[in-house]
Amino acid sequence: MRCLIVGSGLAAIAMAEHLRTHDVAVDLISVKKKGASIVAAGILNPTVLKRYTAAWKSSLFIDYALPFYRTLEDVLQQKLFEPLPIHRVFNTPAEANDWMVAADHPSLAPFLEAKIQASTTSPFFAPNGYGRLLGVGRLNIQMLINGYTRFLGNQYTEAYFDHSKLNLSTAQPKYNGVSYDHLFFCEGYQLKNNPWFGDLPLTGTKGEMLLIRSEQLPKNAIWKGPIFIAPVDAQHFWVGASFNWTQKNDQPTQKDRIWLEKKLNQMVRVPYQIVGHMAGVRPTVIDRRPLLGTHPKHHQLHVFNGLGTRGGLMAPLLAKWLYQFVFEEKSLPQEVSISRFAQLPSS
Numbered sequence: 001m002r003c004l005i006v007g008s009g010l011a012a013i014a015m016a017e018h019l020r021t022h023d024v025a026v027d028l029i030s031v032k033k034k035g036a037s038i039v040a041a042g043i044l045n046p047t048v049l050k051r052y053t054a055a056w057k058s059s060l061f062i063d064y065a066l067p068f069y070r071t072l073e074d075v076l077q078q079k080l081f082e083p084l085p086i087h088r089v090f091n092t093p094a095e096a097n098d099w100m101v102a103a104d105h106p107s108l109a110p111f112l113e114a115k116i117q118a119s120t121t122s123p124f125f126a127p128n129g130y131g132r133l134l135g136v137g138r139l140n141i142q143m144l145i146n147g148y149t150r151f152l153g154n155q156y157t158e159a160y161f162d163h164s165k166l167n168l169s170t171a172q173p174k175y176n177g178v179s180y181d182h183l184f185f186c187e188g189y190q191l192k193n194n195p196w197f198g199d200l201p202l203t204g205t206k207g208e209m210l211l212i213r214s215e216q217l218p219k220n221a222i223w224k225g226p227i228f229i230a231p232v233d234a235q236h237f238w239v240g241a242s243f244n245w246t247q248k249n250d251q252p253t254q255k256d257r258i259w260l261e262k263k264l265n266q267m268v269r270v271p272y273q274i275v276g277h278m279a280g281v282r283p284t285v286i287d288r289r290p291l292l293g294t295h296p297k298h299h300q301l302h303v304f305n306g307l308g309t310r311g312g313l314m315a316p317l318l319a320k321w322l323y324q325f326v327f328e329e330k331s332l333p334q335e336v337s338i339s340r341f342a343q344l345p346s347s
């Protein structure tokens with residue numbers, strides 16, 4: 001059995017790994033310097049820190065994701081996931097009270113520490129204190145993508161997949177002279193250009209981030225105020241992100257840079273230099289749920305998309321669901337199946 005995966009972001013890698021561990025030969029084709037995964041912070045956060053609620057099916061996703069990435073660390077012989085608490089800064093004393101109430105809730109209790117931390121000497125402004133979110137951390141997505149594509153060797157091709165060159169007239173689809181049993185489209189927001197799945201209601205939400213350098217910021221936690229600040233390495237920090245629902249491109253803008261700097265200055269009181277500024281489009285869906293499934297006419301073509309703002313958390317378990325749907329005749333949860341939307345065109 002041989003499969004082709006289009007993409008090299010979080011969806012593609014999770015899919016490739018599920019296929020590979022079931023003895024399926026996998027080829028991957030992608031333009032890997034594009035997409036949402038390469039600009040993402042990689043924070044695996046099962047909660048919604050604005051409202052103190054659990055994200056959709058969050059404990060199911062995190063319980064599967066953490067061991068999945070640990071296994072990938074063994075495969076790639078690289079440290080990919082760093083357990084780090086998230087420090088949620090309170091804007092008001094009322095927010096601190098809400099935190100204590102939420103920490104009692106069974107779905108949040110494993111993550112929200114039922115304690116308010118006072119912060120007087122920290123390099124972060126936190127006059128109302130902060131709460132610690134535990135059992136979370138940061139996945140180094142850049143390292144994962146580079147490590148995994150290297151691991152695939154010549155099964156990885158750095159190139160644009162030209163949909164018009166896929167030959168569907170033979171029993172097995174053929175691309176570049178190679179026959180495949182199945183193709184998995186893990187194209188992120190570029191799914192819009194896909195002739196078979198491009199009509200799915202992917203809305204896309206652009207996000208911009210800054211990379212900063214600072215010698216005085218601590219590396220032992222991710223901080224969350226109006227934006228996230230996450231340590232990347234000894235001196236670099238990921239800062240973001242903005243949300244833009246109208247622009248659908250990966251060009252960083254001056255407007256969002258100014259906005260991010262303003263939010264950053266509200267959070268930190270130590271010097272820093274901006275050394276990077278990038279943008280990507282999150283593959284968000286009209287109903288905020290993933291898009292998994294098979295084309296109604298071309299049964300060898302599958303879609304894995306709609307990871308939205310939480311690809312790191314959700315991709316591993318979603319890949320398992322899609323694998324079981326395609327190869328083990330298990331049905332997909334209706335919330336993630338593309339069958340919840342109007343029929344796809346049959347051509």
Ligand SMILES: Cc1cc2nc3c(=O)[nH]c(=O)nc-3n(C[C@H](O)[C@H](O)[C@H](O)COP(=O)(O)OP(=O)(O)OC[C@H]3O[C@@H](n4cnc5c(N)ncnc54)[C@H](O)[C@@H]3O)c2cc1C
Nearest residue numbers: 007009010011031035036037042043161188207310311312
């Ligand atoms: C600023 C920002 C911050 C984020 N922070 C986080 C975070 O902290 N935690 C988290 O879990 N999520 C975060 N996200 C969301 C996360 O990035 C996405 O959920 C996830 O990366 C989507 O992965 P994907 O593989 O579906 O798509 P992508 O990462 O977009 O990957 C698609 C890949 O397919 C390639 N491709 C598409 N079409 C073709 C083609 N025809 N030929 C060749 N290649 C093709 C693209 O070039 C790209 O490499 C963030 C997103 C943004 C923008």
